[in-house]
Amino acid sequence: MAGEAPDTLLIANRGEIALRIVRACRRLGLRAVCTYSEADRGAAWLDAADDAICIGPAAAAKSYLNFAALLAAAEACGASMIHPGYGFLSENADFAEAVAAAGLTLIGPSAAVMRTMGDKVAAKRAMIAAGVPCVPGSEDVLPDDRGAVARIAADIGYPVILKAAGGGGGRGMRVVRQQSELADAFLVTRQEAQRFFGNPGIYMEKFLEKPRHVEIQVIADAHGAALWLGDRDCSLQRRHQKLIEEAPAPGIARSLISEIGARCAASCREIGYVGVGTFEFLFQDGRFYFIEMNTRIQVEHPVTEMVTGLDIVAMQIDVARGGQLPLRQDQVRTEGHSVECRINAEDPRTFAPSPGLVTRFHVPGGPGVRVDTHVVVGSDIPAHYDSMIGKVIVHGADRAEALSRARAALAELTVEGVSTNAALHRELLSDAAFDAGSVTVHYLENWLAERERRHG
Numbered sequence: 001m002a003g004e005a006p007d008t009l010l011i012a013n014r015g016e017i018a019l020r021i022v023r024a025c026r027r028l029g030l031r032a033v034c035t036y037s038e039a040d041r042g043a044a045w046l047d048a049a050d051d052a053i054c055i056g057p058a059a060a061a062k063s064y065l066n067f068a069a070l071l072a073a074a075e076a077c078g079a080s081m082i083h084p085g086y087g088f089l090s091e092n093a094d095f096a097e098a099v100a101a102a103g104l105t106l107i108g109p110s111a112a113v114m115r116t117m118g119d120k121v122a123a124k125r126a127m128i129a130a131g132v133p134c135v136p137g138s139e140d141v142l143p144d145d146r147g148a149v150a151r152i153a154a155d156i157g158y159p160v161i162l163k164a165a166g167g168g169g170g171r172g173m174r175v176v177r178q179q180s181e182l183a184d185a186f187l188v189t190r191q192e193a194q195r196f197f198g199n200p201g202i203y204m205e206k207f208l209e210k211p212r213h214v215e216i217q218v219i220a221d222a223h224g225a226a227l228w229l230g231d232r233d234c235s236l237q238r239r240h241q242k243l244i245e246e247a248p249a250p251g252i253a254r255s256l257i258s259e260i261g262a263r264c265a266a267s268c269r270e271i272g273y274v275g276v277g278t279f280e281f282l283f284q285d286g287r288f289y290f291i292e293m294n295t296r297i298q299v300e301h302p303v304t305e306m307v308t309g310l311d312i313v314a315m316q317i318d319v320a321r322g323g324q325l326p327l328r329q330d331q332v333r334t335e336g337h338s339v340e341c342r343i344n345a346e347d348p349r350t351f352a353p354s355p356g357l358v359t360r361f362h363v364p365g366g367p368g369v370r371v372d373t374h375v376v377v378g379s380d381i382p383a384h385y386d387s388m389i390g391k392v393i394v395h396g397a398d399r400a401e402a403l404s405r406a407r408a409a410l411a412e413l414t415v416e417g418v419s420t421n422a423a424l425h426r427e428l429l430s431d432a433a434f435d436a437g438s439v440t441v442h443y444l445e446n447w448l449a450e451r452e453r454r455h456g
């Protein structure tokens, strides 16, 4: 209807993803309202929004994680939707419940689905039921009985890994190589599970020694349609922080990826999943093993956008509002190859965050180059939050062209005032093993240790 006010979406996040969500709102004709903490007052990305509301002090617990402040901001600006981005409250089922109870739409799956996927044992059970291949392991949380746990381990075969049911992303895990280590590892992991996640439940899996991290992007609407949008390789990580991601995963038969992707999409239909999601797999010796599902938009979503040509964030908002997916699986086409380099403000040797004022900032451009960043000259990088200041994303006709464009883009990037990991990216993009494709999740840490040994 002419003259009708557009719907308002509140962004419960900051930095590059807040800006990315504003851009999706523009495409959809939505009014975008940013929230910001006192540390982010006056930040450049807030200018891109239609409005901006302060939600509290710098400490995230009092601002970006503050349910009451966010819901009050939504009320104040007349928002009907809240987008949590990634990190912060993006996978918090209690927040999803509070948003729904306030009569608002969370851009994300239901609180119930979030809760299931947050419980890694429940998530695996759902995937086994849906025919998604999982790492062999205990079907339930481990019993309190030592003998029973030892029998489960012997059954799976050493080495095994203990993981917190409430964990994910790498915290609260312990590898056990022989039975003599099991009892101690069990106790310590259970204590950590309680301490970190408030849930003492732990489960056991066969430990895979040299896996790659390969994930499948999915999106599902509320009308029973679900698509998989291709795969990503995110094996290059340090301490569970991804550094470089790419799509598609190199060197894996496309027929195998299609089979796994189709199972992921089918499992979304089966469990009534609505929203974007990522199925995280370990890939080793030609096989996929599901480990966990992320129910948020991910940092690395742009590599999938680059190869599919889709606006995944706009689609995410649309399906959360009840919209129908605008294409069928046979219309999802991937073309070429995409690589993303995460640029962090950090000390290149110690990896300690390097907060401060950005005094010079030049971003690369040209054909096949995309930069997602909220930073401008004069930006203050606060010490309170994640150190990522942007992402350089490239596309090429094939992997070699994408890597060549990534090298050119990283050569052009200038950041002064804060230290960054740009030099590390330049080294890795020219590393022979990385260039050959298919390095394992341990490659980067071994590479850094080796470099340290050589140069001290």
Ligand code: MV4
Binding pocket: 135, 161, 168, 169, 170, 171, 205, 206, 207, 208, 209, 211, 212, 213, 235, 237, 240, 282, 291, 292, 441, 442
């Ligand atoms: C594993 C594994 C080997 N075997 N599970 C670490 C983060 C969490 N998402 C799962 N993780 C792992 N689970 C089994 N059964 C090795 C890892 C792992 C890892 C996985 C993905 C990316 C980087 C990693 C670095 C170290 C260990």
